[in-house]
Amino acid sequence: RKEVEQDPGPFNVPEGATVAFNCTYSNSASQSFFWYRQDCRKEPKLLMSVYSSGNEDGRFTAQLNRASQYISLLIRDSKLSDSATYLCVVRNQAGTALIFGKGTTLSVSS
Amino acid sequence: DGGITQSPKYLFRKEGQNVTLSCEQNLNHDAMYWYRQDPGQGLRLIYYSQIVNDFQKGDIAEGYSVSREKKESFPLTVTSAQKNPTAFYLCASSIELLDGYTFGSGTRLTVV
Numbered sequence: 001r002k003e004v005e006q007d008p009g010p011f012n013v014p015e016g017a018t019v020a021f022n023c024t025y026s027n028s029a030s031q032s033f034f035w036y037r038q039d040c041r042k043e044p045k046l047l048m049s050v051y052s053s054g055n056e057d058g059r060f061t062a063q064l065n066r067a068s069q070y071i072s073l074l075i076r077d078s079k080l081s082d083s084a085t086y087l088c089v090v091r092n093q094a095g096t097a098l099i100f101g102k103g104t105t106l107s108v109s110s
Numbered sequence: 111d112g113g114i115t116q117s118p119k120y121l122f123r124k125e126g127q128n129v130t131l132s133c134e135q136n137l138n139h140d141a142m143y144w145y146r147q148d149p150g151q152g153l154r155l156i157y158y159s160q161i162v163n164d165f166q167k168g169d170i171a172e173g174y175s176v177s178r179e180k181k182e183s184f185p186l187t188v189t190s191a192q193k194n195p196t197a198f199y200l201c202a203s204s205i206e207l208l209d210g211y212t213f214g215s216g217t218r219l220t221v222v
Contacts, residue, residue: 004152032210034210036210041198042215042216043200043213043214043215043216044153044200044211044213045213046210046211046212049210087152087153089210096158096160096166097143097155097158097168098143098210098211099155100145100152100153101152102150102151102152103152
């Protein structure tokens with residue numbers, strides 16, 4: 001299994017749709033999890049941390065399933081401005097750096 | 111405003127040349143990192159530094175070198191030994207190892 005694996009997409013959805021991204025990770029000892037957003041030819045920006053109890057920030061909800069080593073991101077009421085690549089990120093086994101997935105591309109259309 | 115500044119934004123290198131990418135932060139972060147991103151690929155870790163005067167190799171350190179003489183600065187040198195240096199280089203920092211990163215805006219390096 002790759003360290004962090006994501007469905008590359010693209011996901012093409014209309015405005016107002018709900019879309020979910022999934023991610024699996026290989027290191028069962030990982031302690032930190034994040035979702036980053038990256039716009040075309042720009043740097044990644046932290047979208048949200050992912051906590052064991054799940055967490056929500058406005059239209060975005062992140063879930064963590066440690067038993068299945070699975071992370072998800074749910075976006076409700078999609079906006080045109082949500083179009084970007086979403087990176088699943090997990091801390092490495094040594095705890096010293098972050099491992100980035102290749103990203104899932106979302107395109108929201110009107 | 112606090113942040114991370116990378117320069118230059120675009121860099122062209124002739125084969126056989128060494129080039130140095132600058133990364134400066136005024137966030138008072140202890141940890142700093144260099145990643146490389148190729149088209150359609152995820153970010154890959156080149157080097158990281160947890161404190162001044164200390165740094166560690168990441169997954170793809172061959173052909174690269176770094177220094178950490180000051181807390182604010184973590185320059186990356188791409189040497190002629192790096193066989194395929196054309197990529198998007200991203201510098202990041204974090205307060206502590208368990209935190210998420212703040213990224214600079216990146217340097218696009220092209221070998222001509």
